[in-house]
Amino acid sequence: MPKFLQDIIDASRPKPHVDGITMVLDRISKFPGMEVEAIAQYIDVAKIGWGIPFIMESASVKKWVDRWKSMGVSVSNGGTLLEYCVTKGKQDNCIRKLASEGFGTLEISEGVIEISRAEKKSMVGLARSLGMRVHVEVGKKDSRNQLTLNATLDRIRAALDMDIDMVIVEGRESGKGVAIYDESGNIKWDWVDAIVSEFGLKGIMFEAPQEVQQTSLIMRLGKDVNLGNIALASVAALETQRQSLRGDTFGIHPVQPEIMGGPSPRFVYYIISSHGTIDQDRIMKLTGLNRRTTQNSLSSLIRQGLIRETRDMTDLRRKLYSISS
The missing domain is CATH 3.20.20.70 (Aldolase class I)
Known part of the structure; x- marks a missing residue:
């Protein structure tokens, strides 16, 4: 039997499920x-x-x-x-x-x-x-x-x-x-x-x-x-x-690319993609991650070319992070 509004999205997830149990x-x-x-x-x-x-x-x-x-x-x-x-x-x-x-x-x-x-x-x-x-x-x-x-x-x-x-x-x-x-x-x-x-x-x-x-x-x-x-x-x-x-x-899953390095970089990427340009302190507050884990995640995402780091022109000491275009 077809799902409701199946012509727009097929939300079926046929069994057996191998993940997402x-x-x-x-x-x-x-x-x-x-x-x-x-x-x-x-x-x-x-x-x-x-x-x-x-x-x-x-x-x-x-x-x-x-x-x-x-x-x-x-x-x-x-x-x-x-x-x-x-x-x-x-x-x-x-x-x-x-x-x-x-x-x-x-x-x-x-x-x-x-x-x-x-x-x-x-x-x-x-x-x-x-x-x-x-x-x-x-x-x-x-x-x-x-x-x-x-x-x-x-x-x-x-x-x-x-x-x-x-x-x-x-x-x-x-x-x-x-x-x-x-x-x-x-x-x-x-x-x-x-x-x-x-x-x-x-x-x-x-x-x-x-x-x-x-x-x-x-x-x-x-x-x-x-x-x-x-x-x-x-x-x-x-x-x-x-x-x-x-x-x-x-919309988070369809747009999230393959991200290496475990769950923390994926979570940080999601926060940046959801909130736009953002600084490290704000990322830490939203994720609950400590400073070292946040910094390591940001460095990993930069190396993978998934985000970019820029300077806040009103405060050059402050780094900002956004999704790479």
Whole structure:
């Protein structure tokens, strides 16, 4: 069936998606109906949160999973459910039950407990043998017991060494006080830059429950960033951001050239292209980048011939930056 005003823009994004993955957090508050069918094309994974399946009848869980599958959406457990089973020594039983009920994706996390590498490899192997995709979530749920950046990088590295499909960077439902977010929900860009610089975007998903976080990550990393813990009510808004059909990201992707050097130069280029001629202090204020990162990004963009540097004729000490014509 054609999209609305398809003669002007074809906003279809046929599955399977190899990037720009969207994972929703399903709280089991309302059975997925017409409102979900309308946007199911843009949902790749539905994660039934936490240990919710424990409090449901088995037949109800299967009915819920089947409904998602009928719309072409893979269903994942919440990592907490599997963590609880690990504490009981019943992780294999859990994985087999999930597979038999139609869950297509297994999430392994250590948000509350620690799981040995041997146990994780065993669970990955079992899930693979049952035809499941595997996501490994990195991060702690307790804001008072957070991993350091180096520890986070080490765990991502270790997870990617296993036969998995995606590493998820913890964000919880709040997007506050965990991993890449500070206590107010602001993004710690030094963390994001460190993760993306080492691992790239493919195979990495950032949980981003707040719409402002989703917009910021797309503006900085591009439309193909994988995002998780998206509320069902935010899916359509997120997709318009990905496709540059909303004010925040309007037109940024079609006009942005290939930019080398990681996410920071891309973000600085976007700011300059959006605001016109601008000085370094203003760029730092708009991006939140520190002076050294900003200077390095500007130098990289100048070397690539993407921007030009001139002097403010009213103050020759002040440098101005604009897009190269």
